[in-house]
Amino acid sequence: xxxxxxxxxxxxxxxxxxxxxxxxxxxxxxxxxxxxxxxxxxxxxxxxxxxxxxxxxxxxxxxxxxxxxxxxxxxxxxxxxxxxxxxxxxxxxxxxxxxxxxxxxxxxxxxxxxxxxxxxxxxxxxxxxxxxxxxxxxxxxxxxxxxxxxxxxxxxxxxxxxxxxxxxxxxxxxxxx
Ligand code: PRP
Numbered sequence: 025x026x027x028x029x030x031x032x033x034x035x036x037x038x039x040x041x042x043x044x045x046x047x048x049x050x051x052x053x054x055x056x057x058x059x060x061x062x063x064x065x066x067x068x069x070x071x072x073x074x075x076x077x078x079x080x081x082x083x084x085x086x087x088x089x090x091x092x093x094x095x096x097x098x099x100x101x102x103x104x105x106x107x108x109x110x111x112x113x114x115x116x117x118x119x120x121x122x123x124x125x126x127x128x129x130x131x132x133x134x135x136x137x138x139x140x141x142x143x144x145x146x147x148x149x150x151x152x153x154x155x156x157x158x159x160x161x162x163x164x165x166x167x168x169x170x171x172x173x174x175x176x177x178x179x180x181x182x183x184x185x186x187x188x189x190x191x192x193x194x195x196x197x198x199x200x201x
Contacts, residue, residue, distance in 0.1 A: 028177050028187055028194040033169060035191040038151075038179060039073065041168045045149060046077030048166060049119065052147075057082040059118045061109065061138070063130070064089045065188070066123035069180035070151045070168075074121060086111055090130055103133040118143040123180050124152040125162055132160040152176065152193070 049058070058078070062071040064087055075083055089107030118138060125131055131148060138146055149166035156173045177183050178190030187194070 025199050026183060026196050027199050028183075028190070028196050030195040030197065031192050032171065032174065032176055032195050033193040035179075038168075038191075038193065042070070042073045042151075043077050045166050045168055046074055046079075049074075049149065050078055050080065052165075053117055053119075055080070057084050057116065059084045059086060059111070059113055059116045059143075061113075061118055061120045062087050063120065063122050063134070064107065066180045066182065067121050067151075069188070070123050071121050074149070084111070088134070090134060092130055103130055105137070112141070113138065114142045115144050117145045118147070120146070120148045122148065122150040124154065124176070125150045125164060126154050126157045128158045128160040128162040131162045131164070135162070151179070152181075 060071060060075060060083060062068065062085060071085065075085055086109050087107065088105065088109055090103060091106050092103045120131065120134060120138070122131060135146065148162065148164040150164055151168040153164065153167045153170045154173055155170060175183065175196040176193050177187035177196050178193045180188050182188045183196050
């Protein structure tokens with residue numbers, strides 16, 4: 025049995041950091057559209073907050089579904105696109121938005137895939153980064169928080185589809201009955 029009672033990052037701190045990240049992104053991207061590529065499902069809350077913190081009107085929000093096979097808590101290294109973009113990103117400034125980078129397998133694959141579509145620029149923003157777990161390198165430009173190797177839920181992140189709705193980020197602990 026699991027419980028998520030330990031708060032790793034409270035909601036107010038997340039909101040503050042998301043605003044800071046939006047300011048950095050706003051300053052770095054020249055005028056014109058930013059194509060946000062949101063990776064389902066975990067990034068949906070982060071994207072909603074980040075997009076609303078961006079001031080320019082021209083922010084396109086697109087979605088991709090990616091699945092990696094393996095046990096419930098770790099990625100197996102095999103990645104598959106379950107829902108592709110329905111827009112052409114050639115010549116566009118693209119920002120991939122993720123909730124977490126763990127092994128790096130998902131983003132390493134996705135970056136290679138999207139580069140083939142010849143965007144003008146391709147950057148990554150992730151709310152959470154767990155560098156200790158990395159097995160494939162990822163060139164990430166915007167990181168919300170670097171966190172230790174704990175299983176984190178809330179603010180879009182799940183365990184077995186639960187906990188995504190929590191406003192803060194919590195550590196999932198296993199408890200004996
Ligand atoms: C999580 C997260 C990333 C990926 C990161 O997705 O949203 O896409 O794992 O792990 P990696 O760096 O080891 O590849 P998950 O497979 O849990 O799906 P979900 O977002 O739908 O919950």
